[in-house]
Amino acid sequence: MIQNKIVRYSPKVLVENKVSFAAEGSELNIYDTYQQASQVGLSSDQLMFCGMVSGKKIMHSDGLHDVFLPHESFVMAPNQLVKIDFPEAKMETPTTCLAIEIAPERVHQVADQLNHVSPKSSAFGDWRYQHKVMHTHHTTQTQALLDRIVEIYTENNPDRQFLINLAVTELSARLLRQQTRDFIVGYCKQDPEANRMNAVVSYILANLALPLDVEQLLKIALMGRTKFFIEFKNHLGCSPIVFQQQERLKEAARLLEHGLQITETSFAVGFQNISHFSKTFKAFFGLSPTLYKQQKSNTLTLN
Incomplete structure (x- = not known):
């Protein structure tokens, strides 16, 4: 479980205390919040894949108000501002979220690879990243992948960068497939x-x-x-x-x-x-x- 893999240090701030682990083309950030707060801004110039670990957030974006719970993902497009409420955060039970920042060109590369090895029918167009917020639930496979990503970023492995590249590629592919699935389901209903x-x-x-x-x-x-x-x-x-x-x-x-x-x-x-x-x-x-x-x-x- 992700919760067991996170090593915590003494917090420098009580709201969105951040610990970062950098890699080439991506970065893992672990955010802990130790007190209730509201309307806390979050944005990045990279695509940001957020995975909820513990507690509850309420995400405000484009007029939508989404409850964000463990076992869920919240994907933000580059330069998109989201404001967050923390209704349950406490010192003894912090609200914890991990955020993986991925360079947009990396996601586009994965889309190109999917178009080559697994092209969709003409009815649904090419694989491509859609620049919008996505809120979804983890599958068992995605949850296992996030567990593995935390391990890879935080361990001292001589193959760390290579393993991170593989994991980020897989995460990007899962993101693209989920976006496409949401699009197809919506299209089918219409x-x-x-x-x-x-x-x-x-x-x-x-x-x-x-x-x-x-x-x-x-x-x-x-x-x-x-x-x-x-x-x-x-x-x-x-x-x-x-x-x-x-x-x-x-x-x-x-x-x-x-x-x-x-x-x-x-x-x-x-x-x-x-x-x-x-x-x-x-x-x-x-x-x-x-x-x-x-x-x-x-x-x-x-x-």
Whole structure:
């Protein structure tokens, strides 16, 4: 866990105390806040990938107010100002976030590599970084990558720079894939009949509570099984069953935020076993449904 890998020093300031670890083309910053504060500005001339470690932040950007919790990422475009509230920070339980600053040209290089080795269909255009805020939940793989990044930056390894380059390349690729996935899902909702893949994704989203019907997906896509699974993973970054599971959990989170009870939420998104739902939800969000609902409810009360 990231929390266990961070070595803390005596803080110089109580709000956004920063410890930095530099590398060529990127930098890791670990921010600890030890007292409640509001409207604290943060910006960088680099792309900034923020991963929440502990506590809670409320991020204000472009008129949006997002609750930022552990097991989530908040990606800021270069020169974009975000203002942050720290509603729970205390000396004994600081709010902690790691921020990886990546040179924009590095991300563009990764996009060029993806366009070469894994081109998208013409319906969705080339791989490219979109200059906007992105707030998303970590997958298990992304969480493991962030754990590894903290280790690499902070250890004295003779291959440190080489390993950092590999890790930052992977993180950039995951960022690009997530942005593309968000774009595709949004596009599918707006125009489900634009192309076959849109129709497939729209069908999955409209039937989240039902078991995945692969044969029906093949009919919609007008593809054989092998080609379909390759195309789907190339565009969405995962298999259809994993995509459905993740979208179920995201929908469950939205339902919990809007006050639905845990049992009702579980059945509404297709889980028939409450224990399995709770275990799967915690593995994805890093919080149990009960704690997630409680934290979101507390935030709504504070606001």
